[in-house]
Amino acid sequence: MRIAGKINYPIQQQKPLKENTAAYCFIGEIDLPKTGDGILVVGDECDEEIVVCNSFDPQTINTNNFELLRENVSWQWIDKQGNPQTTNSGSACKLQEWFNCDSTRNGVTYLMSTIGNFSTTPQTIYRILDDTKINVCLDTRDSNNKKWIPHIENIRIPIFSAFCPEQADRCGIYKDFFDATDTAIFANFIKNKNDYDDVIDALDWWWEGPYRNAKNNVYLKNNIRFSEGIITHEYQHFLYYRDSTISYMNSSNGLVSLKTNLEFQRTITQFKCPEDVEKDPFYISVINSKIWQLIHEGVKRGRTIDPITKKDNTEFDCDVAARKTYDDIKKRINVWAKNNGIIQ
Amino acid sequence: MKRTYLIILLIISVVPSYPQSSFWPENETDKSWADYFLGISTDSLEKIILEDQLDTPPSYYKFSVLNLFYYHLDTHREFLIYNLNSEFVEPSVLHADYQYSKILIDNYIKGLLGDQLALIGLDSLAKINSDEYRQKDEAIFLLAQAGRFDYWDYVKDQYINKQNYGMWNTFYFYSQDPRFRNEVLERLIQEAESISSKEVLKVLSKANIVMTIDKSIGIEILKNRFYSTTGNLRLEYFRDLKTVDRDGTLERSIYGILNEPIDSIRKEYLPDPNRIHSYYFSEYLKPEFINFLLEQANTLDHSSVTYMLVSRYLHEYTPAIPDSITTTNDLLNNLYNYVDSVFNYTWLGDLNFSNELKNILTTAKTNLQNGDSLACRVQVQTFQDLVDNVYKDSLNTDARFVTIEGWKFLYWNAQYILDRLPKP
Numbered sequence A: 001m002r003i004a005g006k007i008n009y010p011i012q013q014q015k016p017l018k019e020n021t022a023a024y025c026f027i028g029e030i031d032l033p034k035t036g037d038g039i040l041v042v043g044d045e046c047d048e049e050i051v052v053c054n055s056f057d058p059q060t061i062n063t064n065n066f067e068l069l070r071e072n073v074s075w076q077w078i079d080k081q082g083n084p085q086t087t088n089s090g091s092a093c094k095l096q097e098w099f100n101c102d103s104t105r106n107g108v109t110y111l112m113s114t115i116g117n118f119s120t121t122p123q124t125i126y127r128i129l130d131d132t133k134i135n136v137c138l139d140t141r142d143s144n145n146k147k148w149i150p151h152i153e154n155i156r157i158p159i160f161s162a163f164c165p166e167q168a169d170r171c172g173i174y175k176d177f178f179d180a181t182d183t184a185i186f187a188n189f190i191k192n193k194n195d196y197d198d199v200i201d202a203l204d205w206w207w208e209g210p211y212r213n214a215k216n217n218v219y220l221k222n223n224i225r226f227s228e229g230i231i232t233h234e235y236q237h238f239l240y241y242r243d244s245t246i247s248y249m250n251s252s253n254g255l256v257s258l259k260t261n262l263e264f265q266r267t268i269t270q271f272k273c274p275e276d277v278e279k280d281p282f283y284i285s286v287i288n289s290k291i292w293q294l295i296h297e298g299v300k301r302g303r304t305i306d307p308i309t310k311k312d313n314t315e316f317d318c319d320v321a322a323r324k325t326y327d328d329i330k331k332r333i334n335v336w337a338k339n340n341g342i343i344q
Numbered sequence B: 001m002k003r004t005y006l007i008i009l010l011i012i013s014v015v016p017s018y019p020q021s022s023f024w025p026e027n028e029t030d031k032s033w034a035d036y037f038l039g040i041s042t043d044s045l046e047k048i049i050l051e052d053q054l055d056t057p058p059s060y061y062k063f064s065v066l067n068l069f070y071y072h073l074d075t076h077r078e079f080l081i082y083n084l085n086s087e088f089v090e091p092s093v094l095h096a097d098y099q100y101s102k103i104l105i106d107n108y109i110k111g112l113l114g115d116q117l118a119l120i121g122l123d124s125l126a127k128i129n130s131d132e133y134r135q136k137d138e139a140i141f142l143l144a145q146a147g148r149f150d151y152w153d154y155v156k157d158q159y160i161n162k163q164n165y166g167m168w169n170t171f172y173f174y175s176q177d178p179r180f181r182n183e184v185l186e187r188l189i190q191e192a193e194s195i196s197s198k199e200v201l202k203v204l205s206k207a208n209i210v211m212t213i214d215k216s217i218g219i220e221i222l223k224n225r226f227y228s229t230t231g232n233l234r235l236e237y238f239r240d241l242k243t244v245d246r247d248g249t250l251e252r253s254i255y256g257i258l259n260e261p262i263d264s265i266r267k268e269y270l271p272d273p274n275r276i277h278s279y280y281f282s283e284y285l286k287p288e289f290i291n292f293l294l295e296q297a298n299t300l301d302h303s304s305v306t307y308m309l310v311s312r313y314l315h316e317y318t319p320a321i322p323d324s325i326t327t328t329n330d331l332l333n334n335l336y337n338y339v340d341s342v343f344n345y346t347w348l349g350d351l352n353f354s355n356e357l358k359n360i361l362t363t364a365k366t367n368l369q370n371g372d373s374l375a376c377r378v379q380v381q382t383f384q385d386l387v388d389n390v391y392k393d394s395l396n397t398d399a400r401f402v403t404i405e406g407w408k409f410l411y412w413n414a415q416y417i418l419d420r421l422p423k424p
Helices: A166-170 A183-189 A193-208 A210-215 A227-249 A274-278 A281-300 A314-339 B002-014 B028-037 B042-051 B058-071 B073-083 B096-112 B117-126 B134-145 B152-161 B165-176 B181-193 B200-213 B215-228 B231-244 B246-259 B263-269 B273-278 B287-299 B305-316 B328-344 B351-369 B373-392 B404-418
Strands: A066-069 A074-078 A084-088 A107-111 A133-139 A147-153 A157-163
Touching: A066 A227, A107 A227, A107 A281, A107 B028, A133 A274, A133 A281, A147 A274, A147 A281, A157 A227, A183 A314, A193 A210, A193 A314, A193 B273, A210 A314, A227 A281, A227 A314, A274 A281, A281 B028, A281 B058, A314 B200, B028 B058, B042 B058, B042 B073, B058 B073, B058 B096, B073 B096, B096 B117, B096 B134, B117 B134, B134 B152, B134 B165, B152 B165, B165 B181, B181 B200, B181 B215, B200 B215, B200 B231, B215 B231, B215 B246, B231 B246, B231 B263, B246 B263, B246 B287, B263 B305, B273 B305, B287 B305, B287 B328, B287 B404, B328 B351, B328 B373, B328 B404, B351 B373, B373 B404
Parallel strands: A066 A157
Antiparallel strands: A074 A084, A107 A157, A133 A147
């Protein structure tokens, strides 16, 4: 008995696929000729054309499979019934939001396995892999054991990465210079050399980074921030998650297992037609479970856990990545301060 | 193994104890997996866990457990404690992979609830007689987080020989055990050395990780890069070192200024003249550095930006303002030493004059030690006036003289002391 059916989990029946665009396959004959061992694949009994696999190269993913989301952006997809759907990332900074003010969190980056649950208005929930398509081709290399091999189309990996000011603002009023291109902000906050020194002290603090400053017990004074730097920091987390996931999913433990592991193959005696495999809810969930695990493990590898603090040491790397942004911000502030006679 | 595991499980289950502290921190991404079953009833989630059907999609068990943990712990703590007991199977069993995933999530959650049984459950995974199961690696990592370092040979073999980078965090954690610390450290140093200096982020990242085990070695890695590179690359290492090895900054500044031929890069080794009075590197305001800049000013091309900044710095600096924890007595000692330094740099002429100044400070110190801060103040004021007068009277034929540098160090440091002493 499949409990998935009982709990009304949204596994939709797949529509029979009308075409197979898997790069590794070719559109074969609908009625294949008898092979030497006398097995005939009868195509006209199936809604979908049977495609014979002609390449067994491992499936890979690349940067195009990743999508970076910010707060309150829409997300579209085609559901399993073929209907276009839309939802919204909403206030996704709220995931594991910090409530006390012992320390502040200025941004967050995480794998967004569901989209829509942070929206303030009721939204359809998108669950990761909801819009993937499984295409199978027939592996006829062993004529006594012809089997369906999967290829997964449209793997989309949404990663939320954003500047999240809410908790920090609740714990202290921040002056935000953003990317230091708005001279009105300068004029408002930098009236003299002392103000300038305060801003540059804060900028130097951010340049060194929260990770190193925490280690040195140096705390940010004056509650000044430059959110463009925080965005760059978070973007580096995104790059780490993306690259570690690509690396893992393309490794020998990754997507290749879908083609090599018997768990993900079905024989032609089990399923006569491609659409029977492709729309089988259990098969879909077995494949999805594997891809979930691969994505989860891949993202996890984008972190380095400090054995003592148990915190992520890549925070330091992301601070370093943001330094260029802070250098640019400093240049802009200095130009303005010179032009306004605050410094020489 | 299965029978042993069950017997231990039954014996310990008779007297369960659930301390509050977790064996490992929550994995942040798990919350998002729990969200996957948002809105599903707890009855359905319980069923998935209890019915344990092989045809249940493999991830559903994990999602159900996580959902109950994150969203229904107040009502389902006991349920989780008593029902997360997936049975161990040998690797030869067809559904072993699925079963191992369940055992892993069972014991991960139990560990979060502080249940000692979690360690036994994870040990069963760690001892799987095959390295094909990722659950084995994850179990060993969780055990390491709980301070159990019993699988070193496997961890080392996987990470070093089999390039299983999924074992990276585990390998790193084993540095916490003194038996393996040096071996982990040596490997990390080797990895750091193999990275090209051009890959600054990677070098800094690896050096930072080394620093978490041995700070001085991590700093050495960065110093080696600083001294073995040139141009902008060297500058990158210089700037990062400022944040972890402040004491060595002055020395590296001097090295950079002396060795960097490109003016636009060389100027970056100088302190910012706009930030003299708020600059947190007081070393840049010591006589040694000022003397170095004076020497450089004589050799630098006068049209260079470096020269302009040096000149401006020399013109505008004043000695560092002492921090509040330095005692007045220490300030008097420092000023006494400054007289010697200033004399040695020939910013002050005539040994008798130098001795005269030092004698005044000796008297001031005696006054202070006797509790007479007013008399001390008079002496320091006398010292300051004398320095000021000799500096201003530069046209006399007297052997005594004070240059602008000498005046700055002696006059201002005397002033910092006066600011501390009560006025009559």
